[in-house]
Amino acid sequence: MTPNRHGSARIEFPNELEVLITREFDAPIALVFDVMTKPEHVSKWGATPPDQTTQCSIDLRVGGTYRHVFVTEDGTECSFHGTYLEVEPPVRTVKTWLFDGWPDTEAVETMQLHETNGVTTLTMRLAFRDKAGRDHMTRFDGKQDDFDAIEEILGSLPDPRGASLSS
Amino acid sequence: MARASTTSDVFNAIAEASRREILDVLMAGEKAVGAIVDDLSMSQPQVSRHLRVLSEVGLVKCRAQGRHRLYSLEPARLRPLHEWLAQYEHMWNERLDRIDDYLQELQSKGEQ
Numbered sequence: 001m002t003p004n005r006h007g008s009a010r011i012e013f014p015n016e017l018e019v020l021i022t023r024e025f026d027a028p029i030a031l032v033f034d035v036m037t038k039p040e041h042v043s044k045w046g047a048t049p050p051d052q053t054t055q056c057s058i059d060l061r062v063g064g065t066y067r068h069v070f071v072t073e074d075g076t077e078c079s080f081h082g083t084y085l086e087v088e089p090p091v092r093t094v095k096t097w098l099f100d101g102w103p104d105t106e107a108v109e110t111m112q113l114h115e116t117n118g119v120t121t122l123t124m125r126l127a128f129r130d131k132a133g134r135d136h137m138t139r140f141d142g143k144q145d146d147f148d149a150i151e152e153i154l155g156s157l158p159d160p161r162g163a164s165l166s167s
Numbered sequence: 168m169a170r171a172s173t174t175s176d177v178f179n180a181i182a183e184a185s186r187r188e189i190l191d192v193l194m195a196g197e198k199a200v201g202a203i204v205d206d207l208s209m210s211q212p213q214v215s216r217h218l219r220v221l222s223e224v225g226l227v228k229c230r231a232q233g234r235h236r237l238y239s240l241e242p243a244r245l246r247p248l249h250e251w252l253a254q255y256e257h258m259w260n261e262r263l264d265r266i267d268d269y270l271q272e273l274q275s276k277g278e279q
Contacts, residue, residue, distance in 0.1 A: 006264045011256055013181065023263045027270040035270055045265045048258075122263075 017131065021124040029115035032122060033090035036111060042068065055079075062087055066095065082109075097126070105129075177244065180224040185209060186217045190240065193227060197239040 010022040035041040043056040047070040055069035067081040079100050086094035097107040110125040192206045204211050221227040225244045229236050
């Protein structure tokens with residue numbers, strides 16, 4: 001039996017411009033690499049339901065571009081795109097990451113894979129070019145208008161172990 | 168990386184893993200510096216320095232009791248942080264769980 005790893009992603013903020021995400025998969029590295037880099041696979045998991053992928057193209061070579069277009073429930077079209085800077089199957093890709101919803105934001109996404117005993121660890125490092133870009137991803141401040149009873153605030157804290165601030 | 172900005176931004180204040188550990192320890196309740204030092208593998212000067220940064224952005228507050236200074240979380244400042252973190256973790260987990268399910272599906276097909 002393979003363990004259920006749902007909800008087990010580790011998210012860290014090593015510095016003010018980066019987000020680091022780590023997750024293990026019960027699958028061989030070559031399959032994980034294919035699922036992350038081939039359009040026939042990415043189109044299957046790339047959009048968050050009810051969003052639907054409408055276009056997915058990946059030219060997997062250094063200098064090659066990728067584009068992932070999806071449409072939301074209300075018909076709005078969004079896209080991610082960028083250029084591959086490094087391609088080393090089946091362990092690593094580095095690509096630029098641009099989202100048409102945040103035209104001022106540019107990030108470099110490094111994906112690193114490592115397999116041990118049939119378990120593949122995926123590490124994604126998102127490095128934003130500047131703090132304005134990172135703030136899009138990490139915006140949480142500035143909406144502190146109504147603070148109710150402390151009990152309610154404490155009650156709203158997620159399960160302390162499940163969403164620990166330290167990673 | 169500019170260090171000075173840690174004091175002006177809640178997010179930067181928690182970008183440091185040690186400071187997140189201190190916040191975790193304080194989730195259990197108000198504590199003196201010595202008790203935090205005992206709970207974590209950090210020196211007293213390190214803990215004091217991190218507490219100063221956390222106080223400056225308003226994530227922890229401090230009160231004096233006799234010769235001790237007791238630190239506690241400032242929930243009003245923490246709430247948006249937690250909400251954001253939970254949302255962000257949820258978003259990533261949803262995405263990665265979808266990849267996981269898809270990988271399992273591909274592999275079970277391959278075995279048939």
